[in-house]
Amino acid sequence: MRGFVLTLAALFWHQMLFAQDDSQNDSQGEEVTLDQLAVPSSPGFLILGEEITSIEKPTNATDFIASVKNASDGFSSLPKNFAIEFLPFWVFGGSNTNYKSLTSNSVGDNIEQSFQVSIATQTKTTDAGTDSTQLGLGFKFSILRGDINDDFAKHARRVQNLLNEFNLEMSSRAAKKENEDTQLKALNRRLLDADEDDEPGIQKEIESRQAEILKEVELQLTKEKEELKNLATEYKFTRYGWKWDVAGAWALSFRDQNFDEREVQRFGIWTTFGYETKKVNENYLSFLGLARWIKNFDDPYIDVNDATLEADNTYIDTGLRLIYTMKEKLSVSGEYLYRQSRDIDEISSSDRYTLNVNYQLPKNKVVTFTYGKDFDGNITKDGNLIAAINLVVGLGSERSLK
Known part of the structure; x- marks a missing residue:
């Protein structure tokens, strides 16, 4: 039986601005961020067989994700999977x-902005008591991401216009305050009469005073700034329509955690294609399908004489997933996959089905629950229960309007 697991995903901070015209970018101004946190998917984990959801919903890109997955023993042991x-x-x-x-x-x-590199490790203890480590290397990109929802596009334009007005008001107040500031006037007079050697120091004092004035004006407009930020977060950055992802990964195995004993364990490529409906009363549906090709090396199986053998084998997975999302807070989905062995007749076909529930918490956090049945093993059918809780914490899922 699979352990009850906790996945912690920390989305590393990397700020991105919605750039405007060069003339606008030259001036200082306030920025408003838009959250686009989504549950991450790791091709690296998937190729190692450690995925919670096999059919991933194409989502908005997040700059950096660090996932820690831990077979818990009451959530007390150190993480072995990363x-x-x-x-x-x-x-x-x-x-x-x-x-x-x-x-x-x-x-x-779509491809340029969504191309993702994935690296994952997994350490397991064998029956003999030795540790074996696997390394997964993967990639993923979106060919189709869907269209921006109409409400968000209108809302973004409204926020952008209000933001421009706010920045103009702040610049106007700062300019007026600079003209009336006695300290700045005195510095400008000193600059006119200063020697060439003294000019850089005085200029630095002027710039420092200008920054202080701008900060004072910003504090005066704190209420307006907070109202603007609250307005910006009323709508979540989502897309609807046709969506299409492509991903692939390789898995390397290191016996007894020895680098010299490395070997390719499996590799695969897969695609997710589907359609997401427009919102109706803040609710919408996602229909997704998956096709996956995986090549396993030295795959163990039992032949007709009940002998345990190993041979290279190819698997073809196909599946469907239906997701119902309510008010961008709660989503419930069901997933079914069917697996066929292409090279070894003695390996029977198998299936995987799960129920997934995601709930959006405040401040860029998502809690997910997954329960279901995994693919049967080639040797034994034990250990095919899936029961998992995931916590996703977003620190880099925001995109800024400036």
Whole structure:
């Protein structure tokens, strides 16, 4: 039986701005963030056989995810399974992406912005008492991400206009305060009469005083700023329509945790395709299908003579998932997968089915519960129960309007 597990995903901080025109970017201003936290999926964990959900819903990209998965023993043991995911585009220079590119559904933008690298490890103790470590390396990208929901697009334009007005008001007040500030006037007079060697120091004092004035104005507008931030978080960044993800991964095994004893255990490629409906009374449905090809090396099985053998084998998985999301807070889904062995006749077909419940908590947190049956083993059918709780904490799932 699989242990009752806790997955902790920490989404590493990496700020991205909705860039405006160069003329707007040159000026200082306040920014408003929009949460787009989604439950992460790790191709690295999936290829190791440690996934909670096999058919992942295509989601908005998050810059960096660190997942810790622990067979708990009452949540008391140290984690042996660990995964890191990151999106190179957002980590290395994606902060200049404008709102139009982020919200587009062109194939080029979709692949570039969603391409994700996944690295996962898993350590298991054998019957002989020795530890064996597996390493999963994976990738994932979106070909289709769907269209931005109409309500959000209208809301984003409204927030952007109010934000522009706020920044103009702050700049206007700061300029007026600078013109009336006696300390700044004195510094400017000193700068006019200063020697060339003294100018840099005086200029630094002027810039410091200007920053102080801007901070004072910002404090005066604290109420307006908080109202604007609250307004921005009224709508969640979501997409509807056709969605299509492609992913792949490799699994390496290190016997007795010896680097020299490494070998490729399996590799695979899979795709998730589906449709998400528009919201009706803040509720919507997602219909998803999966096709997956996995190649296993030295796969154990029992032949017609009841002898345990090993041979390379290919599996084909197909499945469906239905998700019902209510008011962006609670989602309930059912998933079914069917697995066929292509190379070894003695390995019977098997299936996997799960019930998943996700609940959105305040401040970028999601709790998920999964219960169901896993694929049967080739040697024994024991250990196919899935029972899991996941906690996802978002620290980098925000996109800023500036």
